[in-house]
Amino acid sequence: MTHLLRVEILKLSRRPRTYLGYAGILLLLVPMLLGLLYGQPDRHLRHEIGPEFHVVGTFVNALFMARRMMEPCLWFFLPLFIAMVAGDLVAGEAAEGTLRALLVRPVRRVPVLLAKFTVAVLHATALTYFLGLSALGLGALFFGWGDLILIEHGIYVLGSGEALARLAAAYTAAIPGMVVVAALALFLSVLVDNSNGAIIATMMLLFVSFTLGGLPYFEAIQPYLFTTHMGVWSSLFEDPIPWSEIARSMAWLAAYCIAFVGAAALVFSRKDILS
């Protein structure tokens, strides 16, 4: 298994597609940075909290930027970047023909798939932390450090130490959701011989699940949708932190992950390699 993992890491690290996500994150930071620099965010936020609160100083700092980057990135861009890599792991090799060269070697298919899933997890993890660290780094460079003022389910003012700890916990808690996206993309990648198909199908399923999660008519099924639990990281900014709810969401995400990887392993182990 370590040999297979080395092979997968070697291949992934040399593939230009792997680095698109990192470049994408850096590109996304630019408009956020410009918005915070020139969009008068303090005025908007003061308006949001109302005239009864008197805020001295500024809302905007590195911690604020790292928090603000989470919504657009963790709901859309990171899943897209992760699907681009995980969806390519099997289907991309099938299209290039290297899958058959790989599988005529003395290797078992399930460990091959698990090695691919492991690198997808590593990629998702690295990308999530890269988002947080780059947002913090750029934010510190342009806005400095300070307390984090949150306007979520009320107004919270977190000292910089606690805010940093909560941000670290939130980014870490976002990883399981990203891993489920990777598992879904890998499963779809096993079903098709074209990575674009797997990537598009992953994003479509994600949107369908988001849509169902947002419509009141589907309340009955919403607790079972994986997208409902992907946002578990936001609970880490609540006070008190709802640990039991977080644990339940994590269990759901783990179950989804096992289901997608298990299904992928089942299909892959029986699949005729015709590409």
Add this chain to the structure above:
Amino acid sequence: MIADPRKPERSPTDIVLRANGLCKRYGKRWVVDGVSLEVRRGDVFGFLGPNGAGKSTTMRMLTGLVRPDAGTVELLGHDLHRRPTAALARVGAIVEAPALYPHLSADRNLEVFSLLSGGASPERRAEVLRLVGLEGRGHDRVKSYSHGMKQRLAIAQALLPLPELILLDEPTNGLDPGGMVEVRQLLRHLASQEGITLFLSSHLLSEVEQVCNRVAVIDQGHVLVQGEVRELLREQTFLQITAEPVELARQILETLDYVRQVIVQEGTLRIDAPLDSAAAINAALVHGGCRVSALVPGRQSLEEFYLGLLEKRS
């Protein structure tokens, strides 16, 4: 003789590849129907058949890429389905076009593939590159390689695990004449100098005739014939007669019991008859009033044999 310490011991079996009753169906169509093959140690085995005959599907079943609906495959004495890693441990294979990672260098490609077979030292990787004539190009990215170089690199990766058996699907497909000659020379070298058993799937009859000692011919999913090339062609002998007048000679020949078939081709007669009947045939023709100027025993080429076989079947 000193044993090569790097070389693991050979498996004791003399039959390095045995396929028994392989069947594969796609939809309602049986693409491969009861294919049985036997490849002995030291063979250069040609697997012939027209396009769509079931060669590629059989090849994929022999390498574990496709799961047969029925039948078994044994490689080096190990059942491929039950013990795939043991069966493929000393087997190299190229199925269809050479498949390599274009964004990696040749050496990195070899590293990737060697890791899947338990690893190979940089010296071994350099050795296989030298063997296929790619020394000095190991650090170049594969996307800069020509088709012939990719084919040779694919053969190099197949050689990494010190294989006892290599399966190659259309090894000279897409190569220019120079590249074809190079690959054929390499295959001969691997068989004669390295002692590797080769299984070549091909539709190039001249290539198979030049390189292989045994063949099997497949058509519409069935093996039509299998055996030593020399033996198969020895059975396919004929007599070529130049006699005047041709029409009279044909009539005389058709009256002889031991003449099975008479074909008139461009003024000469080609007859299917035992070679030891040549003297009697000559006497009959002369006695019947023909002037016989040549009576030459001949042997079918593999191409003629193959085409005849397919014609009979159709």
